[in-house]
Amino acid sequence: MSLYREIVELAKRRGFFWPSYEIYGGVGGLYDLGPLGALLKQRIMEKWRRWFIQKHQHMVVEIETPVIMPSRVLEASGHVESFTDPIVECRSCHRMFRADHVVEDAVGVKTEGLTPEQLTRIIREKNVRCPACGGELGVVRVFNLLFRTQIGPYKGNVGYLRPEAAQGMFVSFKRVFESMRGRLPLGIGQIGRVARNEISPRQGMIRLREFTIMEVEFFFDPEEDYRGMIRGFEGEKLRILSAEDRAQGREEPREYTLQEALDQGVVIHPLLGYWMVVARRFVEELGVPYENQFFEEKLPEERAHYASQTFDQLVKVERWGWVEVSGHAYRGDYDLSRHMKFSGQDLTVFKPYPEPRIVRRKRIVANKQAIGRRFRSKSPQILRELASMDPARVEEALKKDGYVVVAGEKLSKEHVYVEEVEEKVAGKRFIPHVVEPSFGAERLVYVTLEYAYRRKEGRTVLSLPRDLAPLQAAVFPLVSNVAGIVGEARRIRDKLVDAGLYVFYDESGAIGRRYARADEIGVPVSITVDHRTLEDGTVTLRDRDTWRQVRLPSSRVVEAVKRFVWENASIEELGEPVEG
């Protein structure tokens, strides 16, 4: 059986995940997380929080925004338009094509903004055939990956389920920015569910129609030098396959330090690179070694509509080769600009200079009275155009010709002149730029399971990083027919539960079987109460990965488990070795 199949089998059997709505035949792209899967995902989310929010709490905060979005927001973001592709199917070979691409290639016309009906007409009129087999093409249809719904009882009130959490952060940027007392850089993070109506989801947990996204929108001043922020990170390594390398047919990533990647222009902004380093380390902590991950730059035509540079963080899995677990996009000011335009709200940021600056600049001064007398009803138009002209050029024209042409009229020095003024400028207004690291949580659940999966002496061991284990400790009575032993085991279980831990307790079957069951679901440490416990109060602690055991007083078990699980202490530090 393949590794993938073994994991899927384990997942179903022990309760990590399975297809949703199974009793009704299932629905593609939807998965349930079982008791262990839900815990594992929570631990992964917690780790993400630690890396992306908690460690950066001086500049990154977490919010929560709705899944349902009014259509206006996604019109502004470009998703209503750009998450939609016109597709056409060949009637004979049944291949699918992007209708606009087929038409552009065959007829050589621009298709931007054409409706499916118009595209269909062009196909009919120009007799555009299937590029693969020459067959007849069908009717152009549109598919949109957005799930559409209706908000309230009014049909016209269209809403969508969000395809990414990002828009919630952009829309609420101003409020968060203000509540964070107007500081930049500012990261706004969110963990939330999103939905994309994939045409053909497959690949189990890797490609879902509904999933949890974990993303940060990191807002900053595009003119500021952020190289200081990556101090201490310059030497961090990243494996990157650049778009340039890809265009030349290269398939292997190159290794760069962060500094090199920036110096060579492979990564266009220090902050983009900074979060890529954080992402690499976070994924390493899920159990994926450095050499099994790299960043692939998207080619221009592969990028989302909002991005000017994008990297996918790829992780190697047995079944599908390299799969994306995160995306790192330089979104520029695209989103905030669009929301300014669509909402009419000012989303710019004011940034005071350390000291007000005296700026000398040229200014066009119009003599409105003279213009009004001379040009009468045309003067409003002249004044409007004048306001948007470049002072330097006006000055030059006046100097050279003695007049300047505005709205088809010659204006002389009596109508307009240019003067130099000194102005005090306290700061500047600008639209922040954004870099975005964005993770899919369920993919990480699968990846984490795959990297933890081991076979040892014919048994399955889930060697999950200890702090990710759904259940942190197992407690067993060595035998189940001695009341004292069972009683003490139950007491220890209760103490661990009271300490806030999730405990696997089992008194059925033989001890070896119970260890095997605990190993299989990744419980990092097992505590066994035996006959000696009744004599001297000590119990054994067993390491899931090495199967080594130590003995220590049961009064110290809670502390020992915590040190083992959260502080990664070795088993030997926690007690006296057990012989044998």
Place this chain on the structure above:
RNA sequence: GCGGCGGUCGUCUAGCCUGGACUAGGACGCCGGCCUGCCAAGCCGGAGGUCCCGGGUUCAAAUCCCGGCCGCCGCACCA
């Protein structure tokens, strides 16, 4: 969405081609009991299956035919 292959106890599977003694068999797992001084041990007992769903052919369908759903593999989109 199309093409190819597949869907049988919790899991993995036998049976399907060549319809009927299939009351659908096995292994593992699960539950209970006994036993057990540390790694899936032993003994006894038990529960568990609308053979993916719907329709058709037939005296008779897990088995043949049609449609649907789901999964895997290829073509287009993506965290």
